[in-house]
Amino acid sequence: QIPTVTQLYASNRLRPTSSPAAPPNPSYNDKISLIRHDITKLRVDSIVNAANESLLGGGGVDGAIHRAAGPELLDECETLGGCDTGDAKITGAYNLPCKAVIHAVGPVYFRTKREGRHTQLLQSCYRKSLQLAVDHGLKSIAFSALSTGVYGYPSGEAAEAACEEVRRFLESGRGDGLEKIVFCNFMEKDERAYEEVIPKYFQPA
Numbered sequence: 431q432i433p434t435v436t437q438l439y440a441s442n443r444l445r446p447t448s449s450p451a452a453p454p455n456p457s458y459n460d461k462i463s464l465i466r467h468d469i470t471k472l473r474v475d476s477i478v479n480a481a482n483e484s485l486l487g488g489g490g491v492d493g494a495i496h497r498a499a500g501p502e503l504l505d506e507c508e509t510l511g512g513c514d515t516g517d518a519k520i521t522g523a524y525n526l527p528c529k530a531v532i533h534a535v536g537p538v539y540f541r542t543k544r545e546g547r548h549t550q551l552l553q554s555c556y557r558k559s560l561q562l563a564v565d566h567g568l569k570s571i572a573f574s575a576l577s578t579g580v581y582g583y584p585s586g587e588a589a590e591a592a593c594e595e596v597r598r599f600l601e602s603g604r605g606d607g608l609e610k611i612v613f614c615n616f617m618e619k620d621e622r623a624y625e626e627v628i629p630k631y632f633q634p635a
């Protein structure tokens with residue numbers, strides 16, 4: 431089971447912050463979850479891969495997803511013609527326990543920060559991925575910590591951008607069809623970052 435924000439407050443794993451960025455909305459707290467896990471093992475409708483513009487695989491979570499899904503995933507990715515940074519494309523999940531894989535291309539931190547586009551591009555990945563899930567009738571979506579590995583995005587800044595965009599998406603009503611949005615981290619530093627940032631956007635009632 432993947433604990434929701436509501437449950438994480440109840441168990442004291444999340445603590446309220448003194449500097450909230452948005453008013454509390456308890457209905458969101460039942461939709462948002464945080465877990466430290468191998469994303470390829472999650473039984474959710476969709477998982478979000480941290481891909482590159484070629485969509486032809488790579489290391490990190492991308493490599494893990496392609497290995498677990500099997501070679502047919504690459505066959506399908508080859509038909510997609512790549513993907514721009516900040517955008518996302520959806521494929522089947524093949525041997526994975528989820529139903530679909532959303533491949534998002536996060537920004538390379540140092541290059542895009544120089545141009546002042548890093549936040550906007552990372553948030554675009556979250557928004558496009560959420561919209562793809564909604565458009566395909568998928569009820570749950572688990573995000574890997576996009577850009578925080580090889581692409582060098584600092585964990586805290588990435589968690590902030592992600593939570594802000596997810597909150598905005600839910601607030602606009604576009605996420606009404608979604609039942610579960612999971613932040614799936616692999617490294618302790620990323621999970622810590624989410625434990626600090628989530629309370630700013632998803633507060634206890």
Ligand code: AR6
Binds near residue numbers: 575578
């Ligand atoms: N499950 C969940 N998260 C994972 C897993 C896993 N099995 N393995 C790693 N992570 P990265 P990026 C986390 O480097 O920074 C690839 O080569 C990891 O700890 O995979 O967006 C692509 O092909 C980190 O927090 O992606 C691109 O070329 C997060 O996944 C490039 O890397 C993302 O780290 C993309 O770089």
